[in-house]
Amino acid sequence: MKRWRALALDVWAIAGAVDLRTKIMGIVVGVVLLFGLGATTLVHHGFEESLRGQLEKRALTVGRDLAARSTDPLLVNDLFQLYSLVRDAVSTNEDVRYAFVQDSSGQVVVHTFGDGFPRLLATANSTDGTGSQLQILNTEEGLVWDVASPILGGKVGTARVGFTDHRLRDAVNAMTRWLLLTTVLASITGLLAAIFLTWVLTQPLLNLEEVAHKVARGDLTVRAHIWAKDEIGRVGMTFNAMLDDLRRAQVKNEEATQELIRKEQSRSQLLTKVITAQEEERQRIARELHDQTGQSLTSLLVGLKVAESASTLGEARERIRQVRDVAARTLQEVRTLAWELRPSLLDDLGLPAALDRYLTLYKQQYGIEVDLHSTGFEHEDRLPSEVEVTLYRIIQEALTNVARHAKAHSVSIVLDRRPPEVVAVVEDDGQGFDAAKVLRSSDVRSRLGLYGMQERASLLGGTVLIESSHRQGTTVRVAIPLNGAVIRQSEANHEVG
Ligand SMILES: Nc1ncnc2c1ncn2[C@@H]1O[C@H](COP(=O)(O)OP(=O)(O)OP(=O)(O)O)[C@@H](O)[C@H]1O
Ligand SMILES: [Mg+2]
Structure with missing residues (x-):
């Protein structure tokens, strides 16, 4: 049991490795050959059986007929008449190889052999007088159906007729040859049909395979060719729909990536601008603090010093008023600066x-x-x-x-x-x-x-x-x-x- 299983697995492994085209052609040709040869063998045997049956019947009929017609000539010993009868039996039947008549003692009275009567043939078949006896003899010329028919219940003699199966064999062989030819023609037709069938079946599959390879290499623009709306066609359509989705997703991805790259560039440029702007703003503030506020504070200091050294109260007041103006202006400048900052x-x-x-x-x-x-x-x-x-x-x-x-x-x-x-x-x-x-x-x-x-x-x-x-x-x-x-x-x- 295990051995059979292993064998089946081996066969399956070999058959599985063969491509689809070979499988289908193998199956079609195998089935045609199997049926063709089976039918040839069956018909050959059936036909042969039936022809043999007919041959036997005819041999018995011809034997009995010869016996019946030989009775009178044999009784009156009319050898010429007897010879005419046996010769007629041979000439009117293509299958009759020979005919002869024996007297009651078994002596051959007349026969159709031109070149001498075969010695052993006389005793090769006999009848007990109750009816015709059929015997198949194996001779140098092949099988011979020998019929021994008693004349007047065997009391007067025996009529013997020999049938050959040459014509029968020719007919059976012709029929067999014809059947074999039909089988070969059917196999060739089957093979051609299988080639066409496999082409029709495998072409879309091969196309699908090619497209799948291209997709695997990253090309999402290819599409499977839809040959028909059958099962394979539907697989192709589903495959194409899947590719459409994939392509859309890929395009979206590419766009998203481009967008990201653009955003990233924009951000970094914005950052650079912000940093530069900050630097410029600091320079401006530094300049302003130095040039304006610094100047104002210096003039404040100078003003205060002058006020300090004023000789009269009126002069001191005047100086202090000027210093206050400068302080107010400075305060305004500082406020503006602060407001501009925020x-x-x-x-x-x-x-x-x-x-x-x-x-x-x-x-x-x-x-x-x-x-x-x-x-x-x-x-x-x-x-x-x-x-x-x-x-x-x-x-x-x-x-x-x-x-x-x-x-x-x-x-x-x-x-x-x-x-x-x-x-x-x-x-x-x-x-x-x-x-x-x-x-x-x-x-x-x-x-x-x-x-x-x-x-x-x-x-x-x-x-x-x-x-x-x-x-x-x-x-x-x-x-x-x-x-x-x-x-x-x-x-x-x-x-x-
Ligand atoms: N209100 C507006 N009227 C007319 N054109 C405008 C207006 N706003 C923006 N623009 C146009 O859009 C462009 C881009 O403006 P954006 O503010 O980005 O840059 P910018 O003002 O030139 O420089 P900055 O980066 O210093 O702001 C401007 O160069 C200008 O041509
Ligand atoms: Mg602007």
């Missing part, structure tokens, strides 16, 4: 008030009309300071852009605090610009200000929307969500209040 109003009074102050200076500096509408800031609680600073800096950048690029006559600013978000809109009536193009531009350095606005807003989960086109003015809309942290802070303010 408007203290923003910390003390909140966003609308700080913006108000900034706008006054802005109007003076650039001569552009500005108006500010704020709603939702009536009650006391303040926005979280990071939201206030973010909005302040974004509005400041937007206004600087208006001053630098817009050629605008007026700007309007709307501040709207409407939980769950606070929105600021800066709208100018300037020349506008192609915002979509600038924002898409790969040169981040040319849009660092706008990028910085977006970065600041996104740090707080907010968004900046810039709408502009040529000669249409520009609108910058910032929305910052007042999330949990913001609400908590305002609640804390209430508690403190």
Whole structure:
């Protein structure tokens, strides 16, 4: 049992390693050959049996007929008549090889052998007088069906007829040859059909295999060819759908990566700009402290010294008044410097008030009309300071852009605090610009200000929307969500209040 199992496994392993085409062709040709040869063998035997049966029947009939017709001539010893009878039996039947008549003592009276009667043949078959006797003789010429028919119950003699199976064998052989030819033709036809069938079946599979190889090498643009909507076709369609999904995911991934790279570049450039700006600001403050505040303090010192050495009270008073003026100017300078660094109003009074102050200076500096509408800031609680600073800096950048690029006559600013978000809109009536193009531009350095606005807003989960086109003015809309942290802070303010 185990041996059979092992053998079956071996056969399966060999058959499994052979490609599909060979398997199908092997099965088709094998089945055709098996059935063809089986049918040939069966038909061969059946046909032979049936012909032999007929041969035996005819041999008995011919034997009996010869016996019946030989009775009278034998009784009157008419040898000529007897010879005519045996010769007729041979000439009218192609299968009859010989015929002869024996008298009651077994002596051959007439026969059809031209070149001498075979000695042993006379005794090779006999009858007991009750009926015809059939005997198959193995002769030099092959098998002979020898029939011995008694004449008048054997009292007068015996008629003998010999049938050969030559014609029978020829017929059986012809039939067998024909069947074998049919089998070979059927095998060739089966083979051709199998080649076509396997081509039809394997072509889509080979195509699928080729596509799968290309996909494995990373090419997601290839697609399987759909030959028909059968099972293989459906597999191909599913495979293609899968590839479409993969390709979409790959494209998305590539886009996301590109976006990440772009963002990374933007950030690093923004960082560089921030650091440079900080350095420049420090230099400016240092210069201002040195040139202005330092000068003022020096002149304060000089003024005090002069006052100290004044000879009269009136002169001392005059000097002290001048020194006070210098001190007041210095105080103003220091305040301006401090305010520029970070408007203290923003910390003390909140966003609308700080913006108000900034706008006054802005109007003076650039001569552009500005108006500010704020709603939702009536009650006391303040926005979280990071939201206030973010909005302040974004509005400041937007206004600087208006001053630098817009050629605008007026700007309007709307501040709207409407939980769950606070929105600021800066709208100018300037020349506008192609915002979509600038924002898409790969040169981040040319849009660092706008990028910085977006970065600041996104740090707080907010968004900046810039709408502009040529000669249409520009609108910058910032929305910052007042999330949990913001609400908590305002609640804390209430508690403190
Ligand atoms: N209000 C506006 N009106 C017209 N053009 C504008 C306006 N705001 C921005 N732009 C255009 O968009 C460009 C990008 O603005 P962005 O603020 O990013 O850079 P910038 O102002 O040129 O330089 P900086 O980095 O110093 O801000 C500007 O160069 C300008 O052409
Ligand atoms: Mg700018």
